[in-house]
Amino acid sequence: MVLDIDLFREEKGGDPELVRDSQRKRYKDVKLVDDVIDYDQRWRRDRFSTDNFNRLINLCSKVIGEKMKARCIIYLKKESVADDNTVPIDYMERLEALCADDIKGLKISQIKKLKNTIDQKLVEKRREMEKLEAKRHQRLIQIGNIIHPTVPVSDNEDNNRVEKTFGDIKTKKKYSHIDLCMMIDGFDGDRGTSVAGGRGYFLKGPLVFLEQAVINFALQMLHCKGFIALYTPFFMRKEVMQEVAQLNQFDQELYKVSFKIIAMPLLISNSFVFFQ
Secondary structure, eight states: OOOOGGGGOGGGTOOHHHHHHHHHHHTOOTHHHHHHHHHHHHHHHHHHHHHHHHHHHHHHHHHHHHHHHHTOHHHHHHSOTTSOOOOOHHHHHTGGGOOHHHHHTSOHHHHHHHHHHHHHHHHHHHHHHHHHHHHHHHHHTTSOOOOOTTSOOOSOGGGOOOOOOOSOTTOOOSSOHHHHHHHTTOEEHHHHHHHHOTTOOEEOTHHHHHHHHHHHHHHHHHHHTTOOEEEOOSEEOHHHHTTTSOGGGHHHHSEEOOOSSSOOOEEOTTOSEEEO
16 A cells, blocks of 8 residues: 555644654665655645646636727727747746736736746646656555554564464474475475475465365355456556555566566466455
């Protein structure tokens, strides 16, 4: 789950220092927080500018309409098609601060020229906003959720605290599940690794039937409880996968299939059957 962008905005009640502290406790890059804030502030400034440009475009259209409706014959005769449509320099310098009175002082041809200029500025600002938003999001998705105060701070998982134990903790397993799989000759990891890589394996004999039995048991149990069984696709588009995984680490965490022509899809890890 990506953090709410308002958490990085102090004026919105956010607490950027809380996010920085959480990053430190994760032993992650704190600069990501500063980058998100920087890109967000620049994006918001551009958003303010685009709002002003939209306001000015509407204002120009309104003033042109008013001048045309006025049917001022004397004024229209003076303002021919060949009239100079140059917009005063000071208007361009304070473009975002123009008001209705400023625009009303221009000729129709000048207002049209001004409107075209604002249209171009608006397109440029929107492109810049898209770039800033993409950069902001790319860094935002790398920041983890806020760590709870009770979580031990350590860069080693061996230092994790035991929160709760259940059952007879003195009982020790004689064999691990890997040992049991090997004892019944139901698993071949060596061939799986050579064929599919580090995570590959073959199930053999009784384990194949055991897996199918567990799947069918789960399906029947959930079906009886009113769930609808779904057989999902094995591929997921990258923009969808990034909502649930950090794509900057997908080489280690996800399976991928490369194609020369079409966009690269991602294989869903452990995708079998999902329920809705």
